[in-house]
Amino acid sequence: MxxxxxxxxxxxxxxxxxxxxxxxxxxxxxxxxxxxxxxxVETDPNMRVYTPLELAGRNIYIREGCYACHSQMIRTLQDDVDRYGHYSLAVESKYDHPMLWGSKRTGPDLARVGGKYSDAWQVAHLTNPRSVVPQSVMPKYRWLNTTELQTTYLGEHLKAQRDVGVPYTDAMIANAPADAVAQASPDGDTQGLVKRYGPATQVRLFDGDKRTVSEMDALVAYLQVLGKLSKAAQAPEPAGK
Incomplete structure (x- = not known):
């Protein structure tokens, strides 16, 4: 040899x-x-894009390094499916830039965490994880409650996302800062937001405080939409698969 x-x-x-x-x-x-x-690769013509508030929450998720301990990719292994739900489909990450699939699971996979817990639970968990999960090793993120969300450059971020293929319209880009505030202000004017992003848009006080739109609002809004942008995983599989 x-x-x-x-x-x-x-x-x-x-x-x-x-x-x-x-x-x-x-x-x-x-x-x-x-x-x-x-x-x-599956297709979903009805898949919606992230709203400006959800996209801002995704930025915070990346900034705080959440992806280092949480994956967003459910494998086809039976144990994964039993614990987290339907395995992840490629189309569900269609508008994710960058992808956050990951392989590290210090914490659970979050691909389908949207709606699994209430907003109040998410806020309590992020403020002090051990208040709801005593064995958690996750750090506290309580400053998100008191940090006002910066919305000034959200329009530029949506524009950059459009450059890589996300179908944001000119109206979405122009109204991004106002739409981010509107989504966390249910008593305000939300008609334009819902018209641009569809009736499935979640509008409420995500952090429970109406005095300001905080980074906690944005992060909880993002977490609550994970696994809900597409219904492809709910569609029956073609015969023979």
Whole structure:
């Protein structure tokens, strides 16, 4: 075995050709499945985009490193499905930039946590995790309650998201700061928000405090929509799968 390798090393052209052959085999194995990707990836024409408030919450989720301990990708393993629900589908991450699938599970997977707990539970958990989960090792994020959400640049963020394929309209971009405030202000004017993002848009005091729109509002709004942007996982699977 080593004798063959040593002889190849003495013949550089032969060695280069052998490397090209091996690399081509590996490349073919990786590239070939892409030709059938349209048959394997689900579609959902009714999938909605993140609202500005939810997108701001996602930014906070990334900023605070939540993805380092929580995955957002339920595997097809039976244990995963039994614990977290239907396995994750590619289409459900269609508008995620960056992807937050992850593989670290110091905490549970959050792919379908939306609606699993009340807003009050989420606020209590983020403020002091051990108040609701005594064995939790998660740090406290109580400052989110008192930190006002900065909405000034949300329009620019939506515009950047549109540049990578998220179908935000000009009206969504222009009204992003106002829509973020409106979603956490149920007593305000929310008609424009609902018109732009659809009747499924959750509008309420996510942090329970109507005095200001906080970072807690945004993060809870994001958590409560995880797994709810698409109904593809609820659709029956085609026969033969």
């Amino acid at each position: 080593f004798g063959i390798h040593y002889r190849l090393e003495r013949k550089s052209i032969t060695l280069v050709l052998a490397i090209m052959v091996v690399a081509s085999i590996g490349g073919l194995i990786e590239i070939a499945p892409l030709f059938t990707i349209d048959e394997t």
